[in-house]
Amino acid sequence: MDNTQSDEQQLEELIKQESQRITKDNKFKVEDGRKNHFLPPVKEIYAFLNIKHDAKTLHQLMRQQDTSIPEISPSSLDNIHRHGVGKSIFLKFTEVMKRSSNVLLNTMLPNKHPLVDRALAVNSNASGWLGVLLMYQEMKNNPNVNQQELLHYKKLVDFISQRCEQEIVFYEENKNKHLAGEIDFSDKQQYWEKRLHSFYQQYTQLDEPILRTAEQILQGEDVQALTKSQKVELIENVYKFEFDFLLNCIACYDIGYLEVNNVLSVDADNKPVHSAICRIMDRYTQPDNNETCFHSCWEVIRCILDENDIDVSNRQLASFIPINQKEGTVETLKDAQYNVLKKWFKQQDLPSSEKLRCFVDAFSESINFEWRNHLLLLSKMALGVDALLVGEIKRIEREFGSDIDVTAIWKRVFSQYTQYYQFHCHQHFLSK
Numbered sequence: 001m002d003n004t005q006s007d008e009q010q011l012e013e014l015i016k017q018e019s020q021r022i023t024k025d026n027k028f029k030v031e032d033g034r035k036n037h038f039l040p041p042v043k044e045i046y047a048f049l050n051i052k053h054d055a056k057t058l059h060q061l062m063r064q065q066d067t068s069i070p071e072i073s074p075s076s077l078d079n080i081h082r083h084g085v086g087k088s089i090f091l092k093f094t095e096v097m098k099r100s101s102n103v104l105l106n107t108m109l110p111n112k113h114p115l116v117d118r119a120l121a122v123n124s125n126a127s128g129w130l131g132v133l134l135m136y137q138e139m140k141n142n143p144n145v146n147q148q149e150l151l152h153y154k155k156l157v158d159f160i161s162q163r164c165e166q167e168i169v170f171y172e173e174n175k176n177k178h179l180a181g182e183i184d185f186s187d188k189q190q191y192w193e194k195r196l197h198s199f200y201q202q203y204t205q206l207d208e209p210i211l212r213t214a215e216q217i218l219q220g221e222d223v224q225a226l227t228k229s230q231k232v233e234l235i236e237n238v239y240k241f242e243f244d245f246l247l248n249c250i251a252c253y254d255i256g257y258l259e260v261n262n263v264l265s266v267d268a269d270n271k272p273v274h275s276a277i278c279r280i281m282d283r284y285t286q287p288d289n290n291e292t293c294f295h296s297c298w299e300v301i302r303c304i305l306d307e308n309d310i311d312v313s314n315r316q317l318a319s320f321i322p323i324n325q326k327e328g329t330v331e332t333l334k335d336a337q338y339n340v341l342k343k344w345f346k347q348q349d350l351p352s353s354e355k356l357r358c359f360v361d362a363f364s365e366s367i368n369f370e371w372r373n374h375l376l377l378l379s380k381m382a383l384g385v386d387a388l389l390v391g392e393i394k395r396i397e398r399e400f401g402s403d404i405d406v407t408a409i410w411k412r413v414f415s416q417y418t419q420y421y422q423f424h425c426h427q428h429f430l431s432k
Helices: 002-021 042-048 055-065 074-081 087-100 102-107 114-121 126-140 147-179 188-203 208-218 228-242 244-260 276-284 293-307 314-318 333-345 353-366 372-400 406-414 417-430
Strands: none
Touching: 002 087, 042 126, 042 244, 042 372, 055 074, 055 087, 074 087, 114 126, 114 147, 126 147, 147 188, 147 244, 147 417, 188 208, 208 228, 228 244, 228 372, 228 406, 244 276, 244 372, 244 417, 276 293, 276 372, 276 406, 276 417, 293 314, 293 333, 293 372, 314 333, 353 372, 372 406
16 A cells, blocks of 8 residues: 555656646657657557547546546647647646556656666657556456456567567667767668668568668669559568568467467468458458458458358348438338448448447347457458558559559558468467
8 A cells, every 4th residue: 555655656746847847848748659660659550440549538538437537628638749738738637647547657657667768768669558568467457357358469468568678679779889889870771781670680570672672762762763563562562561560460469369269270281270360361362352351351250150050141240230210211221221331341431439349249249259359359450451551542642653553562461461370370389
């Protein structure tokens, strides 16, 4: 009890010190992390899963649970991430943080988590990820959390922990080498040759052509001077570089889920047996498949159910979509639901997070499927892949013109998922 008290006193002291530093020219701001493909900012992965992860969402959530939490205007909450805020908003926001989680309180205390302090000292995105990992630990100690389900994320947590440590150590070494005059960060070519290249070689499965492309971009290659096939190769290698972290994360979650459910196995040739996610990616990335990833995801789910003698037609699937029909509508409820599903599959009028959850929950209940959060996550991943592709088609058209088939490149990149899955499978069985 005394320890908690001293923590709280320590926190109050910290808040006081921080607030005294806030002036008109030195506002308080929550950094979102920096652009980095080895360990992207937390918000990038949350955005991929369409999960809001910001001051406004946290404040809204806490106000719903506890009306005594001070009100903060939406513009001030936005400024916590954008332009910074003054002393009074800072003090109000610390109230929200204190009441939301012991972890948020603890990560603000110096010397409480040395790795967080080290990450902050070298400006690594690991500081944000370590907060998430500490919340995972907190959930492990919470008797109200389904511990069996929490184990689905263990492999993923281990992978992210490892990347955090690797990056922190790397940045610390860089800092020391820079101070010793051994490297100059402004000379990007030198920094790549002396440090980055070997770092990516050691800690990722990215091959030389991909690393060469990263080097070309650092050298400021004139992409407009490239031939069409060179542009295609460059875009493909850049995507492989950019999505390495994401594909690793999905594979680690995939294996964690299968292991908990005792279905992680290898065949007679010692090759890992494909998972549902492998099957979704295999189907989605076929060159002649015109389905969105979300559509492929649900077609594979239906196929798996069919193999287990559970027949679900798309019309039956649609019947789980919550819908508010307007009065005087000629369309029947079943037709309206089916039309909504078709729109979702075509990436039109996509479901809100709440509507998607209701749909997945109702469907899971109908087939007595225990892990509804797993199906929700698969759906969110598939929608995330689709949303990223839409953005990339627009960007590539802007930068390179409309004669490049972005979808074909995209599918070649995501068809590599199986290799990531197999790599982590082998790592898993080797560690046994």
